[in-house]
Amino acid sequence: MFPFNACVERDCDRNSVSGFDRCARHMADPRVAAAGISEILLSTTNVKDLNLAGLEIVGQDLSARAFYGCSFMGSTLRNIAFTGSTFRMCFLDFSILQSCDFSKSDIQFCSFAGCAFTDCAFENSELVHNNFNGARIEECTFNSSNLYNSRFIRSEVTRTEFRDCDVKRAYFLFDLEKDVSFKFSNTQEAIRNVDQAYL
Amino acid sequence: MKLYFQYSPYGSSNVFLLGCDETGDAILVDPAEFTVNLLRFIEKNGYYVRTVLVTHNHKHHIRGIATLMKIYEARIYASKAMICDFPSTVVRDGDRFDLCRGLDAEVLSVPGHSSDSLAFRIGKLVFTGDTLQAGLIGSTISKYGNALLRRSISQKILNLADDTILLPGHGPPSTVGAEKRFNLGFDDEAKKNRTRKYDLFL
Numbered sequence: 435m436f437p438f439n440a441c442v443e444r445d446c447d448r449n450s451v452s453g454f455d456r457c458a459r460h461m462a463d464p465r466v467a468a469a470g471i472s473e474i475l476l477s478t479t480n481v482k483d484l485n486l487a488g489l490e491i492v493g494q495d496l497s498a499r500a501f502y503g504c505s506f507m508g509s510t511l512r513n514i515a516f517t518g519s520t521f522r523m524c525f526l527d528f529s530i531l532q533s534c535d536f537s538k539s540d541i542q543f544c545s546f547a548g549c550a551f552t553d554c555a556f557e558n559s560e561l562v563h564n565n566f567n568g569a570r571i572e573e574c575t576f577n578s579s580n581l582y583n584s585r586f587i588r589s590e591v592t593r594t595e596f597r598d599c600d601v602k603r604a605y606f607l608f609d610l611e612k613d614v615s616f617k618f619s620n621t622q623e624a625i626r627n628v629d630q631a632y633l
Numbered sequence: 634m635k636l637y638f639q640y641s642p643y644g645s646s647n648v649f650l651l652g653c654d655e656t657g658d659a660i661l662v663d664p665a666e667f668t669v670n671l672l673r674f675i676e677k678n679g680y681y682v683r684t685v686l687v688t689h690n691h692k693h694h695i696r697g698i699a700t701l702m703k704i705y706e707a708r709i710y711a712s713k714a715m716i717c718d719f720p721s722t723v724v725r726d727g728d729r730f731d732l733c734r735g736l737d738a739e740v741l742s743v744p745g746h747s748s749d750s751l752a753f754r755i756g757k758l759v760f761t762g763d764t765l766q767a768g769l770i771g772s773t774i775s776k777y778g779n780a781l782l783r784r785s786i787s788q789k790i791l792n793l794a795d796d797t798i799l800l801p802g803h804g805p806p807s808t809v810g811a812e813k814r815f816n817l818g819f820d821d822e823a824k825k826n827r828t829r830k831y832d833l834f835l
Binding site for chain 1: 757758810
């Protein structure tokens with residue numbers, strides 16, 4: 435798990451970015467940290483315990499990588515290829531993800547709560563045990579993915595496809611869905627009301 | 634410190650293993666099952682399970698203790714004196730104890746789901762057991778229990794920093810910031826939609 439080293443700025447309760455003594459908000463120039471961390475990400479295939487919360491990373495090919503215990507909380511990720519990647523116990527809460535490709539990925543026990551996804555692909559992926567609560571998901575595809583035990587509580591899903599997905603025990607509670615397709619998915623096994631959640 | 638997660642099909646529960654690389658000590662949280670795979674993993678990493686943290690005395694969170702105690706001499710921390718017929722160290726709200734070098738746990742009493750429900754805070758990790766899950770609060774058997782649980786969660790868990798990580802007994806992980814905004818347990822409209830309000834979980 436990424437280390438919980440506190441930011442040295444007075445009264446700041448956030449964790450410092452890996453390799454730095456401050457969180458992204460209190461850095462003079464977070465782009466320097468983002469560039470340094472991008473180099474680390476590009477040079478290794480196993481990324482462990484890295485905290486890059488609050489940084490902005492744009493236009494990288496990070497496909498076929500494994501991320502373990504990393505924090506991307508409050509980050510902005512644009513045009514990133516995560517194709518064929520593995521994510522375990524990673525936290526991306528309240529991040530902005532635009533045009534990111536997670537196709538053929540294996541993502542388990544991660545949190546994407548409150549994220550804003552636009553034009554992201556999660557096709558042919560294992561998306562088991564993940565937290566998408568409160569996420570705003572626009573123009574994304576989850577086709578042919580396994581969403582077992584993932585949660586979309588209070589999410590807002592627009593113009594998005596969940597075709598041929600396994601949604602067994604996937605929680606879609608109090609979510610807003612507009613132009614969403616679940617064609618060929620086992621929607622009868624999804625959790626659609628609060629009573630079912632406690633069975 | 635390393636943190637590992639194992640999904641247990643028994644009760645769809647989460648089992649967590651914290652490993653201290655400096656000392657080789659390991660801490661197991663809510664061992665629903667103690668499987669051969671888990672044993673192999675512990676041995677492969679050179680850990681010795683010295684501590685077991687029990688958030689509450691429900692079978693689908695503790696059944697693995699009987700097997701575990703045949704292999705390791707672990708100390709159990711819980712709010713009940715006996716867990717699976719093994720004596721435990723009884724802890725109360727606010728207690729702190731050392732886990733391994735430089736790592737200590739704080740006990741948070743969060744009754745409601747069960748009278749003995751605890752959460753354990755270790756740095757910025759909180760093992761919430763069945764009191765709080767991603768988007769939901771634990772089920773209760775009475776209106777009083779429900780109110781008590783909500784109050785305890787608000788006062789002891791949701792007052793922590795937003796980036797505090799919540800590791801529940803069931804379902805995916807979350808953070809304090811996410812639960813403050815999206816948890817249905819604090820949503821009156823969601824409560825209205827529920828017909829069987831106070832079922833026991835599982």
